[in-house]
Amino acid sequence: MPYTELNLDLTEEHRLIKREVHDFAVEVLRPASLELDKMSPEDVTRKGSPYWQCMAQAYRNNYHTVLISDEYGGLGLDPLGVHIFWEELSYGSVGFAVSLGCSCFSSFYATLLCDDYLIEKFVLPFVNCKDASVMSCWGITEPAHGSDNLMTGTPFFRDPCACQEVRAVKKRGKWVLNGQKSAWVSNGPIASDAALFVNLDPGMGFAGGGIALVDLNQKGISRGKPLNKMGQRELPQGEIFFDDAVCPDEHMIIDPESYEAITELTLGHANATMGAYFTGVAQAAYDMAMEYSRDRVQGGKPLCQHQMVQSRLFDMFIAIETARAFSRSAMVFNMNTTPPLVQYSIASKVYCTEAAFKVTSEAVQLFGGHGLTKDAPVEKLFRDARAGMIEDGSNDSLSLAAGEMLLREVQ
Amino acid sequence: MPVFESTEKMYDVLGTLFNVLASDPVVGPKYRESNIVIKFTITDPDGFIWLDRDAKVICGPADLKPTIEMTLSGDTCHQFWLQSISMPVALAKGRIKAKGPLPKVIKLLPLLKPAYAAYPGIAKKHGLPV
Ligand SMILES: Cc1cc2nc3c(=O)[nH]c(=O)nc-3n(C[C@H](O)[C@H](O)[C@H](O)COP(=O)(O)OP(=O)(O)OC[C@H]3O[C@@H](n4cnc5c(N)ncnc54)[C@H](O)[C@@H]3O)c2cc1C
Numbered sequence: 001m002p003y004t005e006l007n008l009d010l011t012e013e014h015r016l017i018k019r020e021v022h023d024f025a026v027e028v029l030r031p032a033s034l035e036l037d038k039m040s041p042e043d044v045t046r047k048g049s050p051y052w053q054c055m056a057q058a059y060r061n062n063y064h065t066v067l068i069s070d071e072y073g074g075l076g077l078d079p080l081g082v083h084i085f086w087e088e089l090s091y092g093s094v095g096f097a098v099s100l101g102c103s104c105f106s107s108f109y110a111t112l113l114c115d116d117y118l119i120e121k122f123v124l125p126f127v128n129c130k131d132a133s134v135m136s137c138w139g140i141t142e143p144a145h146g147s148d149n150l151m152t153g154t155p156f157f158r159d160p161c162a163c164q165e166v167r168a169v170k171k172r173g174k175w176v177l178n179g180q181k182s183a184w185v186s187n188g189p190i191a192s193d194a195a196l197f198v199n200l201d202p203g204m205g206f207a208g209g210g211i212a213l214v215d216l217n218q219k220g221i222s223r224g225k226p227l228n229k230m231g232q233r234e235l236p237q238g239e240i241f242f243d244d245a246v247c248p249d250e251h252m253i254i255d256p257e258s259y260e261a262i263t264e265l266t267l268g269h270a271n272a273t274m275g276a277y278f279t280g281v282a283q284a285a286y287d288m289a290m291e292y293s294r295d296r297v298q299g300g301k302p303l304c305q306h307q308m309v310q311s312r313l314f315d316m317f318i319a320i321e322t323a324r325a326f327s328r329s330a331m332v333f334n335m336n337t338t339p340p341l342v343q344y345s346i347a348s349k350v351y352c353t354e355a356a357f358k359v360t361s362e363a364v365q366l367f368g369g370h371g372l373t374k375d376a377p378v379e380k381l382f383r384d385a386r387a388g389m390i391e392d393g394s395n396d397s398l399s400l401a402a403g404e405m406l407l408r409e410v411q
Numbered sequence: 412m413p414v415f416e417s418t419e420k421m422y423d424v425l426g427t428l429f430n431v432l433a434s435d436p437v438v439g440p441k442y443r444e445s446n447i448v449i450k451f452t453i454t455d456p457d458g459f460i461w462l463d464r465d466a467k468v469i470c471g472p473a474d475l476k477p478t479i480e481m482t483l484s485g486d487t488c489h490q491f492w493l494q495s496i497s498m499p500v501a502l503a504k505g506r507i508k509a510k511g512p513l514p515k516v517i518k519l520l521p522l523l524k525p526a527y528a529a530y531p532g533i534a535k536k537h538g539l540p541v
Contacts, residue, residue, distance in 0.1 A: 335514075338513060
């Protein structure tokens with residue numbers, strides 16, 4: 001049974017997208033993600049795998065363009081529509097939702113810059129792609145720099161003691177790239193281009209960064225083995241190595257003058273999206289637990305007839321409703337406010353991923369021993385939710401950055 | 412000393428610019444089709460410039476509900492139309508603050524292009540530094 005919609009102002013378009021994406025997530029993405037979960041990372045990324053079949057289907061539905069304006073042929077959903085879209089997609093598979101979210105990274109930046117050349121080069125081929133062969137990724141994390149990269153606004157970010165290790169140096173009018181991004185880059189093993197966060201001026205620390213839109217199918221770029229990991233196994237992740245790779249000057253879209261501000265803006269939108277993703281994961285676990293508790297008989301009656309189980313379900317319900325209400329507000333506010341108030345996006349990400357972890361864990365508990373087996377999908381949701389507390393910034397270091405933001409606001 | 416010495420001067424320069432934009436054969440109809448109201452709240456000198464749903468330019472207070480509201484200083488406005496500061500950078504750094512759905516802001520960006528070409532000439536005619 002679908003959850004009760006508390007927003008009385010949903011438009012017909014919102015209802016339609018909710019229904020349509022929900023059905024796609026349940027009928028197509030969830031079964032495929034369960035199958036992919038059991039496969040090796042190499043088999044997941046292999047051409048023709050269920051991953052590619054689902055992504056192609058999502059592209060044919062135009063789902064890759066959710067953040068691209070209808071001016072360029074994208075879905076152009078409004079902020080609440082965007083939240084509903086990501087929550088429903090994640091209800092079926094958060095790994096696929098993350099893969100689709102990252103696929104538009106370069107195009108999204110290009111539409112922000114509204115430069116004719118970049119629109120032609122990145123946005124139009126992406127929007128017109130129907131087989132998922134045009135796909136971007138967000139290359140920011142490095143083997144030696146995870147949380148460091150996201151501590152915008154803190155004094156550390158401007159301290160020359162550390163900076164990104166992928167360096168871009170200008171030679172004969174082009175940028176030459178060297179270094180390595182970590183195995184955590186979502187879509188890393190398969191993406192055709194990257195929004196690559198590089199260092200241009202080590203003397204400025206992380207703030208001396210730049211963002212380059214880089215063609216990944218060129219000499220000088222190689223990929224690591226797809227990452228074998230605990231959760232979101234349907235999401236391909238892997239290292240990218242740069243060995244004198246090149247990028248035209250026009251593709252270096254952000255320089256140190258605005259790197260910190262744009263990184264913060266990116267984090268603001270990415271973390272707000274994480275809030276939506278993990279509300280969907282929590283809702284999926286709750287629905288499975290509710291269904292199981294009505295079927296499974298113990299102590300002479302269905303589990304759900306035991307008061308303790310009802311209380312557990314009610315706690316899960318509160319966590320999900322709170323996550324939905326807050327993450328919707330944070331996303332709608334920040335997609336209507338530029339520059340965004342990033343502390344709200346971080347709060348949404350931290351709250352919703354922790355709520356999803358708690359709810360999926362409770363769901364496993366409610367399933368009893370069966371919840372620990374590979375036959376019960378809640379076990380996968382639990383692993384997926386655990387990854388969420390590290391993904392897009394670990395919750396503890398994001399909280400440190402957000403704490404600084406709160407102080408900045410009152411100073 | 413701000414680039415626009417008075418609100419009247421700002422209305423004169425930016426009013427001319429927005430009228431160029433609104434009467435552009437491509438931008439005008441496209442803007443009207445988008446059915447939005449834009450409000451620029453400008454500081455130093457203080458003032459308001461509106462583009463209503465019919466692409467009519469209004470300088471000064473108006474009793475309309477904006478779809479998108481941009482708040483920026485007169486100097487940032489001047490730099491923006493001279494393209495010495497880009498919209499995303501100005502937005503990210505808070506030099507322009509936008510209230511209104513990001514997808515609508517993004518959709519608006521291509522419509523501004525004819526104004527970039529027209530502005531240096533208009534500014535020069537009004538004796539502003541270009
Ligand atoms: C599923 C998933 C998808 C991802 N997708 C992408 C992607 O698309 N692109 C990309 O570039 N990266 C991606 N990442 C990487 C992710 O952003 C990083 O894993 C994250 O930023 C944490 O970095 P780290 O793993 O290096 O941990 P570290 O930074 O090494 O942190 C380890 C621990 O130390 C704590 N810690 C770190 N610094 C401090 C401090 N200053 N004070 C106190 N405690 C601290 C952290 O909170 C954490 O608990 C993804 C990660 C996951 C799990």
